[in-house]
Amino acid sequence: MTKWNLIIDVEKCEDCNNCFLACKDEHVDNDWPGYAISQPRHGHRWINIMRKERGQYPIIDVAYLPIPCMHCDVAPCIKAAKDGAVYKRDDGIVIIDPEKAKGQEDIIKACPYDAIWWNEEKRVPQKCTFCAHLLDDGWKEPRCVQACPTGAIRAVRAKNRHMKATAASENLQVLYPQYNTTPRVYYKNLYRFTRCFIGGSVAYEKGGVTDCAEGARVSLIKGSEKVSEVVTDNFGDFKFDNLAEESGRYALEIVFKEYDKKTLEIDLKTSLSLGTITL
Known part of the structure; x- marks a missing residue:
């Protein structure tokens, strides 16, 4: 029925x-x-x-x-x-x-x-x-x-x-x-x-000018496993959603053009805005 x-x-x-x-x-x-x-x-x-x-x-x-x-x-x-x-x-x-x-x-x-x-x-x-x-x-x-x-x-x-x-x-x-x-x-x-996110913006400096890093690859890693990878939009913004609250430590890796890779360590408790990350 x-x-x-x-x-x-x-x-x-x-x-x-x-x-x-x-x-x-x-x-x-x-x-x-x-x-x-x-x-x-x-x-x-x-x-x-x-x-x-x-x-x-x-x-x-x-x-x-x-x-x-x-x-x-x-x-x-x-x-x-x-x-x-x-x-x-x-x-x-x-x-x-x-x-x-x-x-x-x-x-x-x-x-x-x-x-x-x-x-x-x-x-x-x-x-x-x-x-x-x-x-x-x-x-x-x-x-x-x-x-x-x-x-x-x-x-x-x-x-x-x-x-x-x-x-x-x-x-x-x-x-x-x-x-x-x-x-x-x-x-x-x-x-x-019910779940949370990690978000932020990527910027870079060149010739004394700070600009949005469009197209940067941002990877979210937990332990030895890559959880997800996104590409920043034209404002340099990125967001990883649907993450468990209180899920512990993550590494955030950012790769953009000729700039050195940048890694951030995160202890995720609830939704987190990282602000602007400058390369």
């Missing part, structure tokens, strides 16, 4: 919050019997966008990570709920029954992604429903997907084997695989949020 999945491209998210606003528009002051009671106007973020700044001046980037309910196949919230108050549908969507779940605040604590919210007024846990009420009415995608202007969020209904093949071909990852919950939300370019 086909099941619903979300694919979120971290590189395409611009933190516009259209997805968040569309969710509010759909669920605030609206009861969807059997799916969810109305979402509070303030406090809840059924799709919560996290923000991370990497690097230091002059090389800095910012990534945004939308986190909805992961609709896990091995969902801790289902195990924590009493009387079947949380269940997984045949199409993969996890639903909190708004009647059965009343008073069950422990359901919130069971989610390792902090994707479940407590409605104090109604005394019920709530979360993203994948807009199941709309899908059951014939919609092709939930509101967050429809509202995203950059195409950062996609809804895919596919058999498990086809989704596995898509994940492999597009290099998709799940968030925090160590939780062992088998999420149905996949991320593209997740390294932009």
Whole structure:
């Protein structure tokens, strides 16, 4: 049977919050019997966008990570709920029954992604429903997907084997695989949020003039292994991304025209901007 999945491209998210606003528009002051009671106007973020700044001046980037309910196949919230108050549908969507779940605040604590919210007024846990009420009415995608202007969020209904093949071909990852919950939300370019980079600029001096070293070969070496090699652009800039934080010592080797090779030793803890390296 086909099941619903979300694919979120971290590189395409611009933190516009259209997805968040569309969710509010759909669920605030609206009861969807059997799916969810109305979402509070303030406090809840059924799709919560996290923000991370990497690097230091002059090389800095910012990534945004939308986190909805992961609709896990091995969902801790289902195990924590009493009387079947949380269940997984045949199409993969996890639903909190708004009647059965009343008073069950422990359901919130069971989610390792902090994707479940407590409605104090109604005394019920709530979360993203994948807009199941709309899908059951014939919609092709939930509101967050429809509202995203950059195409950062996609809804895919596919058999498990086809989704596995898509994940492999597009290099998709799940968030925090160590939780062992088998999420149905996949991320593209997740390294932009979870990993780090080494970047800098190469310049050279000639005839008393300092200029950008376009076309310099910059190699990143760990131990005896060359991790990667890049060529500087016309501004002399280079960047090695998708490196593990706290990954230890690296050597950076720069080769440019007739200039002597330059080697820098780096102890990588988090994203690092090396500034201008003059040959």
